[in-house]
Amino acid sequence: MMEHEFKYAVIGGGIAGVTCVEQLSALCPDDKILLITASSVVKAITNISKVTSILEDFCVVEKPSVYISENCPNVTVKQTRVTNLQAQKHKIITDEDEYEYGKLCVCMGGTPNIISKNCSYVLGIRDTESVQEFQKRIANAQRIMIIGNGGIATELVYEVEDCEVIWAIKDKSISKSFIDAGAAEFLLPQLSQDKQSSTGSAPTKRRKYTIDGNKFRDIGHGTGTALGPDWSEGLLLKGLDKISHNVKIEYNVEVEAVMEKDEYRITLTDAEQDALSVWPVYVKLTNGTVYGCDFVVSATGVTPNTETLLKNNKFEVAEDGGLKVNDKMQTNILDVYAAGDICSAFWNPSPTWFQMRLWSQARQMGSYAAKSMVSHTRNQDILMDFCFEMFAHVTRFFNYKVVLLGRYNAQGLSTNYELLLRVTKGKEYVKVVLKGGQMQGAILIGETDLEETFENLILNKMDLSRYGEDLLDPNIDIEDYFD
Amino acid sequence: MVIRTYNEEQQYLEKISSCAWKIKKGFVPNMKVEGVFYANDALEKLMFDELKNSCHSQGFGGFLPGMKQIANVAALPGIIGKSVGLPDVHAGYGFAIGNMAAFDMGDPKAIVSPGGVGFDINCGVRLLRTNLSEKDVSPVKEQLAQSLFDHIPVGVGSKGVIPMTAKDLEEALEMGMDWSLREGYAWAEDKEHCEEYGRMLQADPAKVSMRAKKRGLPQLGTLGAGNHYVEIQVVDEIYNKFAANKMGIEHKGQVCVMIHSGSRGLGHQVATDALVAMEKAMKRDKIEVNDRQLACAHIRSQEGQDYLKGMAGAANYAWVNRTSMTFLTRQAFAKMFHSTPDDLDMHVIYDVSHNIAKVEEHFVEGKQRTLLLHRKGSTRAFPPHHPLIPVDYQLTGQPVLIGGTMGTCSYILTGTERGMLETFGSTCHGAGRALSRAKSRRNLDYTDVLDALAEKGISIRVASPKLVMEEAPQSYKNVTDVVDTCHAAGISEKAIKLRPIAVIKG
Numbered sequence: 007m008m009e010h011e012f013k014y015a016v017i018g019g020g021i022a023g024v025t026c027v028e029q030l031s032a033l034c035p036d037d038k039i040l041l042i043t044a045s046s047v048v049k050a051i052t053n054i055s056k057v058t059s060i061l062e063d064f065c066v067v068e069k070p071s072v073y074i075s076e077n078c079p080n081v082t083v084k085q086t087r088v089t090n091l092q093a094q095k096h097k098i099i100t101d102e103d104e105y106e107y108g109k110l111c112v113c114m115g116g117t118p119n120i121i122s123k124n125c126s127y128v129l130g131i132r133d134t135e136s137v138q139e140f141q142k143r144i145a146n147a148q149r150i151m152i153i154g155n156g157g158i159a160t161e162l163v164y165e166v167e168d169c170e171v172i173w174a175i176k177d178k179s180i181s182k183s184f185i186d187a188g189a190a191e192f193l194l195p196q197l198s199q200d201k202q203s204s205t206g207s208a209p210t211k212r213r214k215y216t217i218d219g220n221k222f223r224d225i226g227h228g229t230g231t232a233l234g235p236d237w238s239e240g241l242l243l244k245g246l247d248k249i250s251h252n253v254k255i256e257y258n259v260e261v262e263a264v265m266e267k268d269e270y271r272i273t274l275t276d277a278e279q280d281a282l283s284v285w286p287v288y289v290k291l292t293n294g295t296v297y298g299c300d301f302v303v304s305a306t307g308v309t310p311n312t313e314t315l316l317k318n319n320k321f322e323v324a325e326d327g328g329l330k331v332n333d334k335m336q337t338n339i340l341d342v343y344a345a346g347d348i349c350s351a352f353w354n355p356s357p358t359w360f361q362m363r364l365w366s367q368a369r370q371m372g373s374y375a376a377k378s379m380v381s382h383t384r385n386q387d388i389l390m391d392f393c394f395e396m397f398a399h400v401t402r403f404f405n406y407k408v409v410l411l412g413r414y415n416a417q418g419l420s421t422n423y424e425l426l427l428r429v430t431k432g433k434e435y436v437k438v439v440l441k442g443g444q445m446q447g448a449i450l451i452g453e454t455d456l457e458e459t460f461e462n463l464i465l466n467k468m469d470l471s472r473y474g475e476d477l478l479d480p481n482i483d484i485e486d487y488f489d
Numbered sequence: 490m491v492i493r494t495y496n497e498e499q500q501y502l503e504k505i506s507s508c509a510w511k512i513k514k515g516f517v518p519n520m521k522v523e524g525v526f527y528a529n530d531a532l533e534k535l536m537f538d539e540l541k542n543s544c545h546s547q548g549f550g551g552f553l554p555g556m557k558q559i560a561n562v563a564a565l566p567g568i569i570g571k572s573v574g575l576p577d578v579h580a581g582y583g584f585a586i587g588n589m590a591a592f593d594m595g596d597p598k599a600i601v602s603p604g605g606v607g608f609d610i611n612c613g614v615r616l617l618r619t620n621l622s623e624k625d626v627s628p629v630k631e632q633l634a635q636s637l638f639d640h641i642p643v644g645v646g647s648k649g650v651i652p653m654t655a656k657d658l659e660e661a662l663e664m665g666m667d668w669s670l671r672e673g674y675a676w677a678e679d680k681e682h683c684e685e686y687g688r689m690l691q692a693d694p695a696k697v698s699m700r701a702k703k704r705g706l707p708q709l710g711t712l713g714a715g716n717h718y719v720e721i722q723v724v725d726e727i728y729n730k731f732a733a734n735k736m737g738i739e740h741k742g743q744v745c746v747m748i749h750s751g752s753r754g755l756g757h758q759v760a761t762d763a764l765v766a767m768e769k770a771m772k773r774d775k776i777e778v779n780d781r782q783l784a785c786a787h788i789r790s791q792e793g794q795d796y797l798k799g800m801a802g803a804a805n806y807a808w809v810n811r812t813s814m815t816f817l818t819r820q821a822f823a824k825m826f827h828s829t830p831d832d833l834d835m836h837v838i839y840d841v842s843h844n845i846a847k848v849e850e851h852f853v854e855g856k857q858r859t860l861l862l863h864r865k866g867s868t869r870a871f872p873p874h875h876p877l878i879p880v881d882y883q884l885t886g887q888p889v890l891i892g893g894t895m896g897t898c899s900y901i902l903t904g905t906e907r908g909m910l911e912t913f914g915s916t917c918h919g920a921g922r923a924l925s926r927a928k929s930r931r932n933l934d935y936t937d938v939l940d941a942l943a944e945k946g947i948s949i950r951v952a953s954p955k956l957v958m959e960e961a962p963q964s965y966k967n968v969t970d971v972v973d974t975c976h977a978a979g980i981s982e983k984a985i986k987l988r989p990i991a992v993i994k995g
Contacts, residue, residue, distance in 0.1 A: 032652070179941065188942030389655075392703040400644060421946040429935040430954035437942075457644075458715035458995065462608065465704065465754060466761040473551035478952035481964065482552060483922045485715045487581055489609045489751075489844070489866075 009082055011106045012040040014379060015098060017088055018113030019043025021365050022346025025372030026111050031078035033380045039080055040105055042098065044087045088114075093319045093339045109341045109379045112315060112329070113372060116308025116347040116363065121153055122264040127287035128302045131158060137237055140303065144169060147245045147300035151289050153261055154305030155182050157364070157401065162305060163253055164404045165238045167201055169245025172297050174256045174289075181403065183362070186415050188427070189449055192435040196404035200250035235365050235401070259291040264302060308363065310348045324350035333390055334382075335375035343379055345371035358396045358412035358446060358464055366399050396464055397447075400457075409457045412447030412464045413439055419446065428478040436478060443471035459485035495544040502556075508978045510536075512560050512572075517779055519564040526559060526574030529974045532966055535923040536578075542926060549924055553780070558585035561779040567592040567599025567788075569853060569860060573912050575867050576974035577966050579921035582608065583782035586866030589915040594788060594848065594859040600776065601793045602785035603763045603800075605863030607844035610759060610800055611807035612717075612751030614890040615683075615840040616901070617815060618737045619822065619833050621744040623723045623990065630721075633825050634991045637719060640817040643712045643995035651710045651813050658706050658806075662694040665805030669812040676836075679812065681879045683840040684869060685847075687808040689801035696799040697755070698762050705755030705806055710813040714995030717750040718895045719814065725898065726986035732885040732903050733985050736838045745987060746822075746835075747899060748814050749892045751844065752807040759803045763796040788861055797846065804845060811840060838901070839888040843868045843918035851913050862913055870904035870916040870981045878904075889981055893968035894920050895992055900972045901985040908980035916981040917971045925964035 014030050014037060016023050027041050090099040091110075098105045118130035129143065130136050144150065147169050152159055155175040163173050173180075179187035180194070270288040271279055285298030310328040315321060322330040322338045328350030335343045346368035351361040361367065374391045381388035399410045416423045416439045423446065426438040434452030438445055438460070444467050448460045463470065470477055477484065501516035505525070510533070512524030528536055539554040548554065553561075555578045562584055563572035570591050578587035583604020592599040626633065642648060651674070653661075661668045666687025669675040680686045694702075712719060724743045727733045738745075752759075767786040771778075774787055786792035815837065819830035826833065847862050847869070871878050871887040878887040886903035893899050897920070908914055935954065942949060975981045 186942060188938040191938045191941040389699075389703065392707055395703070416947075421944075424948040424950065425942070426950050426952065427935075427939070427942070428952040428954065429938050431935070434955060435938070455715055458713050458717075462754060462757045466608070466757055468761065473549075475950035475952045476549040476551055479549065480953065480955040481922075481925055482549065482580070486579070486586060486921070487552070489581070489586065489607055489612060489716070 009038065009040075010104065011038070012082070013037040013108045013383075015040040015042065015105060015107035015110045016113060017042045017098070017110070018115060018346070018348070019045065019083075020113060020115050020346065020368065022115070022348075022368035022372035022375075023111075023113035025369045026113060026345060026376045027081055028078065029373045029376035030380065031081050033376065035080060037080060039078070039082070040107065041081060041083045042088055042100060042105075043083070043085055045085070088314055090317060091315050091319055093342055096341060107341075109343065109383065111335075111343040111345055111372075111375045111379060112337075112348055113344070113346045113368075114311040114315075114348045115368075116310045118308050119304065119306045121261050121302075121304045121306060125264050125266065125287065125302075127266065127300075128264060128304055130304050131162065141243065143301055144243055144245055148247055149285070149297075149299045150245075151297055151299045151302045152305060153289075153302060154307070155180060156305060156307060157181075157184060159303075159305035160184065160403050161238060162243075162303065163197070164201065164251075165243045167244045167250055168247050170247070170252045170254075172254050172256065172299065174259050174261065174291055176258065176260050178257050180255065184401075184403070184410065185408070185449060185451075186437065188429075188437065189435050189451055192429060192431075192451060193404045193406065195432070196406070197251055197253045197255075201405075256291060256293065256295065259293050259295075261289055262292050263290045264288075265290070270296070270298075308347055310350075312348065324352060326350055334378045334388070335371060336378070343375045345375040356395045359394050360397055360413070360417055362397070362399070364399055370394070396461065398461065403451075406451050407453060409448075409450040409454075411450070411457065411460055412445070414447040414449045415439075416447065426475050426478050428480065430480075438478065440470065443469040445470060456485060459488055462488065493544065495541045498540060498544060506978075508576075508974050512556060512563070514563075517557060517560040517564060519777070519779065520560060521566070521568050522563050522571055524556075524559040524563045524572040524574065526556065526578055527576045527974055527978050527980070529576070529970060529977065531970050532576050532974060535925075535964060535966060538925060538964075539923045542924065552580045552924055554924060555579055555585045555587075558583075558780075559588055561783060562588055562590045562605070564779050565590070565592070565600055565602065565783065565785065566776060567596040569593040569596075569858070570913060573867075573915065575912075575915070575917040576971040576978075577866065577917045577919055577921040577968075579866075579966065580924055581865065583780065583784070584863065584865045587917060587921060589862065589864050589867045589912055591851070591860040591862045591913050592788065594861055597787065597789065599788050599861065600785040601788050601796060601846060601861060602783055602863065603760045603767070603796060604782050604784065605865050606760070606800060606846050607865045608757045608760045609751035609753075609844055610756035611804035611842045612756075612844040613684075613749075613807065613811065613840060613842040614892045615748045615811045615815065616838040616888075616890050617746040617748070617818065617835050618838050619744045619746070619835050621822075621826070621833065622740075623742040623744060625826070626721065626723075626744050626990065629825060630991050633721065633821070634993060636821040636825055637818065637993045640821045641710070641712050641719060641814055641993060643993065644714050648707045648711065651817075653706060653709050655702070655706060658702055658709070659694045661709070661809045662697055662702075662802040662805055663692055664688060665692070665808045666812055668805075669809050669816075674816040675812045679815065679837045679840075682837045683808065684842055685804075685808075687805075687812065687840070689804050691798055692801035692805050693798035694802055696795045697759055697802045698799075701755045701758035701762065701799075701803075704758050705753065708753040708755070709806070709810060710817065711753070712750055712814065712993065712995060713753055716895060718992055718994040719818065720747045720749070720892075720895070720899070720989045720993070721745075721991040722747055722899060722987040722989050724985060725988040727984075728986070729885075729903065729982065729984040732888075733901075735881055735885045736888055736901065736985075737834065737836060738838075738985055745838070746818055747890070747892055747987070747989075748811050748818070749895075750807070750810060750814065752803045752810065755806050756803040759796075759799045763792070763799065766792045766795070800846060804842065807842075808840070839882075839890060841868050841888075841890050849913070851909070860913065862915070864915055866918045866921070867915045868918045869914055870902065870908050871914050872904045872906045872909050875904070875909075875914075885984075886982075888984070889916055891917060891968060891972055892919050895994060896989060897968060898989070899987045900968065900983060901987070902972065902975065902981040903984050905979060905982055907978075911978075912980050916975050920968040920971060921966045923964045923966060 333353035
């Protein structure tokens with residue numbers, strides 16, 4: 007007997023959607039929950055999923071079937087594409103069937119922006135299907151071009167070995183959305199060094215995410231789930247040549263044109279054509295330089311995946327294309343919530359928080375949206391999860407640990423702030439943003455051991471003026487001082 | 490504040506024994522009692538260098554030398570006995586870390602100060618024993634560490650694995666380890682081997698603010714980062730066989746697990762809230778202090794009482810936290826060795842707090858008095874036969890757990906009668922660092938970075954870079970010096986030394 011009515015439904019099998027479903031299942035073990043995903047489901051690898059004094063749940067790593075259904079028996083997973091949403095009727099229409107829901111959370115993420123949609127030599131690398139494609143192509147490549155200046159581009163530039171990389175960014179410093187120009191300066195030397203082999207034997211300190219096996223069906227372009235934090239793990243990202251790192255960075259440029267080999271050749275004189283080194287594709291940058299390469303990676307962000315939803319429903323959409331949500335993760339349409347890359351946070355945020363399309367925020371939003379939906383069903387009050395009080399993200403760039411706290415680049419503070427800085431070449435980069443003597447944010451690169459202390463100082467809102475730059479003096483055990 | 494030369498300052502300091510110095514009244518204004526600090530030769534040099542630097546304006550404006558902080562505490566209303574600096578004393582917010590100060594509950598002017606407890610309320614140490622040996626654990630060290638990481642979330646933004654609702658948190662704040670026991674996360678005998686039996690009865694969840702609760706809710710059962718850690722250790726030396734046996738330690742190489750953690754963001758918020766409230770009330774109650782960070786309130790005032798009740802709630806939270814991690818550690822070991830925590834004899838040897846305020850009975854000049862003791866970076870060390878320590882430790886005295894900094898050795902001490910008299914039953918808590926200016930390097934390594942970062946109208950202040958270990962100044966008060974000094978001073982006695990073989994931290 008097919009189920010068609012569900013108390014809760016979630017569309018999207020990425021980190022936001024899966025976290026939402028897990029949380030719903032934990033809060034309402036007796037209610038029917040539906041997860042619809044167009045592609046493989048992201049699953050969290052963990053040895054412990056739920057620990058109580060009596061019961062302990064183990065999730066073994068490589069399970070062939072969909073992990074969610076097995077561990078959350080009240081959840082039904084349908085791998086199919088949503089073609090329409092009739093929100094007033096509380097109906098979801100898919101390729102294969104129709105479902106009714108009580109409350110819905112849309113976690114459909116974003117579609118990668120590709121700089122040249124029709125060229126087969128331009129690869130978007132935002133989701134699961136494209137990572138596999140990338141891995142195939144890099145094995146035969148001697149030179150690639152990476153366009154984009156975000157987290158994926160930054161990680162990719164470092165991960166790729168045995169292949170020349172031209173990195174074209176529109177900003178004047180690398181990884182602009184994550185770090186400042188000073189930190190960029192600090193990290194750059196790593197690109198001319200050999201890549202450190204990953205410490206496979208060291209224990210991992212956080213939950214790991216991967217993609218659920220090979221259940222992928224080619225449903226359509228851009229329907230893969232977004233990459234989680236461990237996307238490059240276990241992948242062989244090596245090219246043809248035997249060089250560790252060979253990266254050239256072009257600053258302040260955008261792509262003017264992408265041309266396949268023949269397309270480009272005919273624009274040249276005969277002499278130029280003879281002298282030309284042959285590549286499958288050529289990219290002309292706005293500074294006039296033309297590079298030939300084996301293929302181009304477009305890691306230029308995403309556009310929220312709202313097309314299907316907007317067909318028949320009047321959602322309020324923000325300037326960045328995301329569905330507006332309030333401080334309960336609700337859209338303007340009754341019983342429809344949104345979480346992850348598809349939504350735009352439209353509440354008045356805490357002074358030290360802001361939205362950034364990261365896997366960690368997708369997880370936080372998915373979890374909070376679930377709690378919100380349940381509390382509304384039960385007519386209970388709910389307080390916003392504390393993770394929305396202060397921005398916090400931990401990642402790794404160029405083999406350094408990077409911790410970003412609060413308004414780490416003084417976002418939104420115009421010129422009304424000052425900076426404290428401590429740099430030890432090759433070891434650590436510590437930058438603190440202060441306003442009115444209070445810490446608003448910090449960037450910590452390297453094993454600084456300061457993240458917990460600074461998290462507390464930001465949240466305590468303590469007046470630090472009396473310390474001046476002594477606050478960062480390495481001779482003072484600052485974390486002990488505020489213990 | 491009077492600015493004196495280093496020589497002038499020294500007039501107020503007098504060596505009273507091979508390991509103790511007196512700080513006379515007048516060293517800072519308004520001292521009601523004298524100060525005392527314990528130090529061996531090495532530690533003494535660090536204390537005086539720190540003072541000298543601050544006199545010669547080589548100091549760190551906002552950070553006062555330990556001696557001055559001890560003296561400023563001696564100027565607080567209602568203080569009784571002496572303001573005591575333990576051998577690991579070093580700069581802290583308000584009170585120095587490693588400063589014990591007692592206040593007479595019978596004196597209406599006596600105060601309580603959150604700076605005398607610390608932000609990380611009930612930061613403390615718990616030690617579990619096992620019946621495993623180093624040779625059992627060494628071959629599976631990495632898997633065991635990974636297993637612990639899987640069970641115990643670490644790092645900024647991590648969330649607890651043990652499910653917890655807002656209601657659970659309220660109950661945990663009120664009941665401390667009794668909550669854990671009820672929920673099945675603790676063994677009954679764990680409580681016996683914990684200060685206050687893991688629950689401060691005066692706790693009142695209503696005195697813990699909503700913001701503090703919000704900070705605490707996702708963090709329960711997590712380790713955080715920084716100087717908190719879980720360490721797998723082995724017994725390296727046994728100095729007192731009788732005491733060791735009472736603790737269940739039979740031989741060198743025996744494996745133990747040390748958990749060093751506190752009340753996380755919840756404690757921080759409780760302390761912050763109290764400091765704000767008390768600063769406001771000080772004018773009203775005409776309380777004057779030498780340092781703004783010594784914000785305080787009369788013990789019997791609304792602010793004072795609110796703080797003590799909130800502090801007790803935060804303390805309970807920390808015990809629940811250490812208990813949750815005990816539970817998770819037991820699970821991890823049991824799984825690893827295909828056994829049960831019971832069969833592995835994973836009992837709690839003891840659990841001590843080193844950031845807390847306690848109401849205790851002590852003898853002062855022959856008379857019994859009720860005192861409010863602030864122990865910040867200082868551990869309770871009750872002697873044999875004290876009624877508040879468990880039955881099995883009545884003959885040995887209370888075990889005192891001293892965690893070195895992560896990666897260095899740790900100790901177990903026992904309390905003494907002499908400590909009871911001299912320091913109201915308090916001893917050190919670990920290691921520390923004296924303030925010291927390294928010879929500044931003409932280091933222009935960072936100009937590229939500075940240029941890149943420069944922006945109009947934004948002031949950038951630069952601190953010197955972190956020196957490599959070998960170049961770092963010897964400003965470190967290592968735990969062995971500290972513990973040896975306590976032993977020499979007779980305020981606690983060495984029983985066991987432990988060394989780490991694996992560390993779990995954020």
